[in-house]
Amino acid sequence: MKSQILQIIYDAFETWSTQEEWACQKGCATCCTQNVTITALEGEHILRYIIQENKEQWLVDKLNLANSPQRPKQTINQFGAACLAGREPEPETDPSYSPCPFLEDAICAIYPARPFSCRCFLSLHTCSPNRAAVVSEKYIAASTAISQLTEHLGQREYWGNMLDVLVALLDISAYKTVADKLGDTPRIIGARANVLNGQPLPGFMLGEEDYTYVAPLLEEIFTTRIAGKTVEDILNGK
Numbered sequence: 164m165k166s167q168i169l170q171i172i173y174d175a176f177e178t179w180s181t182q183e184e185w186a187c188q189k190g191c192a193t194c195c196t197q198n199v200t201i202t203a204l205e206g207e208h209i210l211r212y213i214i215q216e217n218k219e220q221w222l223v224d225k226l227n228l229a230n231s232p233q234r235p236k237q238t239i240n241q242f243g244a245a246c247l248a249g250r251e252p253e254p255e256t257d258p259s260y261s262p263c264p265f266l267e268d269a270i271c272a273i274y275p276a277r278p279f280s281c282r283c284f285l286s287l288h289t290c291s292p293n294r295a296a297v298v299s300e301k302y303i304a305a306s307t308a309i310s311q312l313t314e315h316l317g318q319r320e321y322w323g324n325m326l327d328v329l330v331a332l333l334d335i336s337a338y339k340t341v342a343d344k345l346g347d348t349p350r351i352i353g354a355r356a357n358v359l360n361g362q363p364l365p366g367f368m369l370g371e372e373d374y375t376y377v378a379p380l381l382e383e384i385f386t387t388r389i390a391g392k393t394v395e396d397i398l399n400g401k
């Protein structure tokens with residue numbers, strides 16, 4: 164059921180974000196660095212896609228190429244909890260600008276399974292190494308709210324850099340074929356030490372004006388029904 168909710172979040176955000184004129188196009192990939200954070204649920208979505216595509220060895224080769232993942236010191240919801248309580252959040256380290264290992268000929272090789280961090284990374288003008296992405300403040304508020312919701316859905320499970328989370332998940336029997344090809348148990352144990360745990364939503368980091376803008380998107384997600392229950396009820400454990 165969590166996977167279904169994740170897909171509902173992805174689909175609702177994709178539809179909602181079409182209200183802006185984005186410059187993003189296939190083959191434009193300056194934004195594809197190793198600074199991608201995911202939940203374990205998203206990691207399993209990627210691993211299932213890779214196994215379905217018979218790309219286990221491909222994944223291992225790619226993981227062996229990765230060199231400098233940025234490791235966040237706090238999750239989005241930990242950051243949000245600190246902000247909402249008036250505490251100073253932990254300062255983060257500088258991001259890595261190394262290309263994402265899943266980028267091939269400027270195209271994402273796991274595009275159908277890419278995580279929310281990648282889905283929400285858009286820009287109103289074409290980026291370059293010297294020209295950062297541009298989005299509105301309201302769009303940042305909306306994508307942050309959905310990142311918080313995605314983490315809430317994946318609470319108490321791994322949360323961290325995509326490359327660490329994917330390796331940390333390899334001790335699950337469903338991904339044994341990948342673990343066997345990696346053949347590096349110490350690395351899997353090390354990856355588990357490098358990830359954080361997803362936290363429940365402490366409240367959205369939305370001002371009143373932002374909330375008006377984001378409310379229709381949240382409403383769309385919360386009122387979608389799965390097996391007779393709304394997503395909101397499921398997330399609230401009803």
Ligand code: SF4
Pocket residue numbers: 186187188191192193194195284285286288289290291296
């Ligand atoms: S965010 Fe920037 S680099 Fe990434 S696809 Fe959009 S325009 Fe291209």
Ligand code: SF4
Pocket residue numbers: 194195196199263264265266270271272273274277278281
């Ligand atoms: S997973 Fe795909 S979309 Fe995300 S950074 Fe890597 S190549 Fe880009």
